[in-house]
Amino acid sequence: xxxxxxxxxxRDDELRSILSRLEDDKDKxxxxxxxxxxxxxxxxERKKLSVRAxxxxxRKIAARFSRLVELDLSQSVSRSFYPGVTDSDxxxxxxGFKSLKLLNxxxxxxxxxxxxxxRSLHLAGCKSVTDxxxxxxxxxxxxxEELGLLGCTSISDSGVIDLVxxxxxxxxxxxxxxxxxxxxxxxxxxxxxxxSLKTLKLLDCYKVGDKSILSLAKFCMNLETLxxxxxxxxxxxxxxxxxASCKSSLKNLRMDxxxxxxxxSLSCILSQCRNLEALDIGCCEEVTDAAxxxxxxxxxxxxxxxxxxxxxxxxxxxxxxxxxxxxxxIDVRSCPHVTQAxxxxxxxxxxxxxxxxxxxxxxxxxxxL
Numbered sequence: 001x002x003x004x005x006x007x008x009x010x011r012d013d014e015l016r017s018i019l020s021r022l023e024d025d026k027d028k029x030x031x032x033x034x035x036x037x038x039x040x041x042x043x044x045e046r047k048k049l050s051v052r053a054x055x056x057x058x059r060k061i062a063a064r065f066s067r068l069v070e071l072d073l074s075q076s077v078s079r080s081f082y083p084g085v086t087d088s089d090x091x092x093x094x095x096g097f098k099s100l101k102l103l104n105x106x107x108x109x110x111x112x113x114x115x116x117x118x119r120s121l122h123l124a125g126c127k128s129v130t131d132x133x134x135x136x137x138x139x140x141x142x143x144x145e146e147l148g149l150l151g152c153t154s155i156s157d158s159g160v161i162d163l164v165x166x167x168x169x170x171x172x173x174x175x176x177x178x179x180x181x182x183x184x185x186x187x188x189x190x191x192x193x194x195x196s197l198k199t200l201k202l203l204d205c206y207k208v209g210d211k212s213i214l215s216l217a218k219f220c221m222n223l224e225t226l227x228x229x230x231x232x233x234x235x236x237x238x239x240x241x242x243x244a245s246c247k248s249s250l251k252n253l254r255m256d257x258x259x260x261x262x263x264x265s266l267s268c269i270l271s272q273c274r275n276l277e278a279l280d281i282g283c284c285e286e287v288t289d290a291a292x293x294x295x296x297x298x299x300x301x302x303x304x305x306x307x308x309x310x311x312x313x314x315x316x317x318x319x320x321x322x323x324x325x326x327x328x329x330i331d332v333r334s335c336p337h338v339t340q341a342x343x344x345x346x347x348x349x350x351x352x353x354x355x356x357x358x359x360x361x362x363x364x365x366x367x368x369l
Contacts, residue, residue: 007037015041048072055088062096070102073110085110087117116140122148124174131159138166145196146172153178157185164192174201176227182207187215194219203254204230213238217245225252227368229280234258236265243268251275254368256282256306263291271295278367282308282334289316300324304365308334314346321348329365331357 010018019042022028032042043064050072053061062068071093073085085105093103118141123129129152137144144167149155155178164170170193175181186208189197197220202208208231216223217238223246228234239261242250250273255261261284269276270292279302281287287309300323307317312335321327327350332338340358343350355362 007035012041016045019045050074055086055092058089058092059096062092067099068097069099070104071097071100072104074104117143119143120146122146122174123152124148124150126152127154130154131156131162134159134163138163142166143169145169148172148174149178150174150176150201151178153180156180157182157188160185161188164189168192169196171196172199173197174199175205176201176203178205180207181205183209183211183215186212190215190219195222198222198249199225201225201227202231203227206230206232209233210235210238213242217241221245222249224249226250227252227254228258229254229256229282230258231255232257232259235260236262239265240268243272247272248275252278252367254278254280255284256280256308258284259286262286263288266291267294270300274298275301277301278304278365280306280368282306282331284309285311287312289313289319292316292319295319295323299326301326303328304367305329306331306364306368307338308332310334310336313337314342314348317343318346318348321350325351327351327354329355329357329362331364333357333360 015038019028019031022031028042032039043066046065046068048070049061049065049068051057051061052073052075073089090110093100121137121141121144123133129149131154134155137147147163147167147170157180160175160181161184170189173189173193181202182205186200186202189200190212200216200220200223202212205228208228210233213228213234214237216226218241226242234255239255243265250269253269253273253276261281263286266281266284266287267290269279271294288311302320302324303326305320305324305327308331312332314337317330317332317335317338320330330350338358340356343356350356357364
């Protein structure tokens with residue numbers, strides 16, 4: 001009986017099983033050197049790749065490494081090459097690497113110098129994003145409309161001021177958990193992007209105070225979404241100005257843990273901002289039932305309301321229900337005086353389509369995240 005070739009005996013799934021048991025990267029490379037078939041299998045099973053390449057080579061790489069999960073195009077600061085990563089490169093990456101979950105562009109000129117018509121950029125959690133990054137965006141990406149910087153803790157007011165000196169068409173700016181951002185940066189945003197800004201997110205930016213909100217009220221009258229949860233220095237004075245200035249535009253307002261907010265400013269928001277659809281006042285400890293009284297004759301547009309204020313009772317919730325026929329979700333889980341039993345005892349009637357979160361067991365709408 002003649003000898004058999006291993007390729008005649010083993011199926012692809014068996015070869016893949018062998019490959020998966022090789023722990024050393026060099027052994028995996030040697031596996032691919034056996035023959036074209038083994039090289040193809042080795043290539044399709046590869047999950048990570050670090051490379052520098054233009055669109056033509058990226059297409060070849062995408063065809064060969066079809067299951068790639070991580071693609072590293074990062075460059076060293078001292079040896080970064082022009083034009084870095086361009087719009088064409090990113091288009092090839094988006095089209096060719098269907099399994100990609102992580103794309104590393106650290107120190108690439110991509111974002112600023114290579115993609116000068118960039119409109120939307122999200123860099124959430126990128127610790128390497130600095131004020132220098134924002135300065136480069138300002139110089140080269142003047143058409144930028146949407147920028148997500150959630151958790152980019154290395155940026156400061158200086159970088160934000162530089163950013164809006166050049167990028168004055170920003171509609172959406174996410175600075176959630178950028179703990180070094182304060183009033184100077186936000187005041188610059190409100191002045192430079194006054195006609196375009198519609199969404200501003202400042203969750204847990206504890207340096208942001210009344211100066212920022214007063215500036216937004218003065219310049220940004222098209223503001224639709226404002227997230228200021230955890231900004232504990234914001235007080236009634238600035239919120240009242242915001243209510244008056246943005247009464248026609250404001251749709252979503254999150255101000256949980258704004259501990260200086262009381263009935264007077266909340267009442268202004270509810271009575272003046274008639275297009276308001278989502279409101280979060282969780283843990284605003286000074287808010288009482290009085291905030292929901294004397295709201296006038298006009299029906300409110302509220303669809304999502306997160307109360308969770310310890311002083312609010314079923315009386316306040318009853319006043320809300322009288323004005324909010326379109327309410328779809330209400331969260332009262334941290335209101336000790338508002339329970340399912342107390343609401344039933346008071347005869348409260350929630351809208352038929354409204355989900356009531358008494359115990360934290362319902363999925364929350366993401367409109368205020």
